[in-house]
Amino acid sequence: MSMKSTILGLSLALAFGVVNAADPVFSDAELKAAASLRDAALTGNLSYKILESLTTEVGPRMAGSPADARAVAWGVAKFKELGFDKVWTEPVTFPAWKRGVETAEILAPFPQPLSVTALGHSVGTPAGGISAEVVRFATLKDMMEAPAAALKGKIAFIDHKMAKSSEYGYVQQGRSRGASEAAKKGALALVIRSVGTDSHRLPHTGVMRYEENVAQIPAAAISNPDADLLTRMLARGKPVSLKLTLGAAEAGSYTSQNVIGEITGSDKPDEYVVIGGHLDSWDLGTGAIDDGAGVAITMGAAEFIKRQGLKPKRTIRVVLFANEENGLLGGAAYAKAHEAEVAKIQAAAEADSGQGPAIKFASFVAPEALPLVKQMYSVLAPLGLAAGENDANPGPDMGALKALGVASFGIGLDNSDYFNLHHTPDDTFDKIEPKRINQTAATYAAFAWMAANAPISFGSGSAALKKGAK
Ligand SMILES: [Zn+2]
Structure with a gap:
């Protein structure tokens, strides 16, 4: 251990x-x-x-669905059961969406059904579905560069294969923007290869957006093996026609809640460290890795500090954000509601990339706080974490806080198998390994404790951090 510590020190x-x-x-x-x-x-x-409790007692909890309210009730009850000092909710209002029926089948030349799911906020197809010839593009970019004549009256197929986790940001653009880009060229519908690294016959859903003043066409994802099949059929050179039926539709305005629990600080109770995850999940699985894990890691980390008989100097606040999946709405609502207290937020760090283990520790603090970050890292390094730069991203829902100049920490989790399960029916509790989630919870617990007890502010609201966040 001492040899290792010396090397780590260097x-x-x-x-x-x-x-x-x-x-x-x-x-x-x-x-x-x-x-x-x-x-x-x-x-x-x-x-x-x-996490066992959340996935068993609530299960799928899509934002705006009846299960959304059950998840909120679960969060309030769980915080109380765990002995948090204060528990409350804050409203988040957004447009809800419902999935409905979803089927896809190849009509010709070799008729067979495909495994398909609608993308979040897609419109439905007309009654009777849409039947048309399929035109394949390797990427969104290829489709955008194609002549409009190639797409008019057709079903566009973006066949962009995601090879590894780091490609998510790039590949998912076909999912989020593809429908409007296809519609601009007269396509009737969009089908994409699932944005995921698995080879299971399970499609990955995820949110998409329509551009204003562009026709809204239905958009769906087929599983990776189905995308392979469709590609093989197209490679034979004859026209391939597909029938897509989606019952998806917008479902009016819905008000959910950010659910918040606090372990109150002993010296500076009005200053706080905020950790958390998002409470909503997609509806296909039970939201174990996305983001039940983040909810459970951060609730468990804060509760563990209390259970060990430790009293943090500043408050430790756990926020379970509403509706991350349809556009970070809980995170935006939280930042708006707490904008005036930026200088009181000692640090922000979310957990939203699975069960871990934690593999990296990065900060976004004022220069005078860097020596403290170095000491914090010395406590976390034995868990196997690498040191990052002072440019951390605190996580999707807390990006809005960082943008306000809140000191942030990025606890990087190993996501090498995350996109095998992400947004699929396979995102279930059996995938969770106690050893992995324990290590991640240990990281958040030690981090939150140290951040809450730091002798100085990490610089939230300072000119340096406001400037650095831009
Ligand atoms: Zn998530």
Whole structure:
């Protein structure tokens, strides 16, 4: 251990700069408490139990669906059961959407059914479905460069295969923007290869958006094996026709809630560290990795601090955000409601990329707080985390806080298998491994404890962070 610590110390100095005698520091007792918290949480199983409860007692909880309200009730009851000092909700209003029936079948030349799902906020097809010839494009870009004549009266097929997790941001543009781009060239509908790294016959849903003043055409994803099949059929050179039937529709305005629980601080109760995940999930699975895991990791981390008999100096607040999946609406509502207290938010860090393990620790703090970050990293490094730069992204729902100049931390999770399950019927509790989620909860617990006890502000609302967030 000591040899390892020495090596870590060296790499730390490189990552976060050198500590000077005059710098603010955590006391040895605080670092020791953080390390014992870290070690105890590694076998805590608390987040695992919370996630078992959410996926079993609520299950799928699409924003605006009847299960949305059940998830909110579960969150309030669970915070209370876990002994949080304060529990409340804050409203988030958004347009709801419902899925309805969804079928796709190849009509010719080799008739057979496909595994399909509507993209979130797609319009439905007319009664009787849409039947038309399929035109394939390797990517969204290829489709956008094609002449309009190639798409008029056809079903556009974007066959962009996602090979690894890091490609998500690029590949998902076909899902989010493809329908409007296809409609501009006169396509009748859009079908995409699922944005996912698996080869299961399960389609991946996800949100899409229509551009204003462009015809709204139905949009759906087929599973990876079905995309392979369609591509093989097209490769034979004869026209392939497809029938798509979607019952999807907008479902009016809905008001959900951000669900919030606090462990109140002993010295500065009005200053707080905010951690959390999003409570909504897609409707196909039970939202275990996306984002029941983030909910359970952060609820469990905060509760674990209390259970260990530790009293944080600042408050630790856990926010379960409403409706992340349809456009980060809970995160936006939270930032708007708490805009005036930016300087009181000591740090923000979300968990929304699965069960972990945590593999990276990055900060976004004022320069004077960097020595503290170095000490925090020294406690987390034995869990196997690498040191990141001082440009952290706190997570999707907390991006709006960072934009206001809130000091942020990015706890990077291993997402190498995340996109096998993401937004599919396969996102279920059996995929959760206690060892992985325990390590992630241990990381968040030790992080939240240290952030809440830091001797100085990390710089939220300072000119340096407001400027850096731009
Ligand atoms: Zn998510």
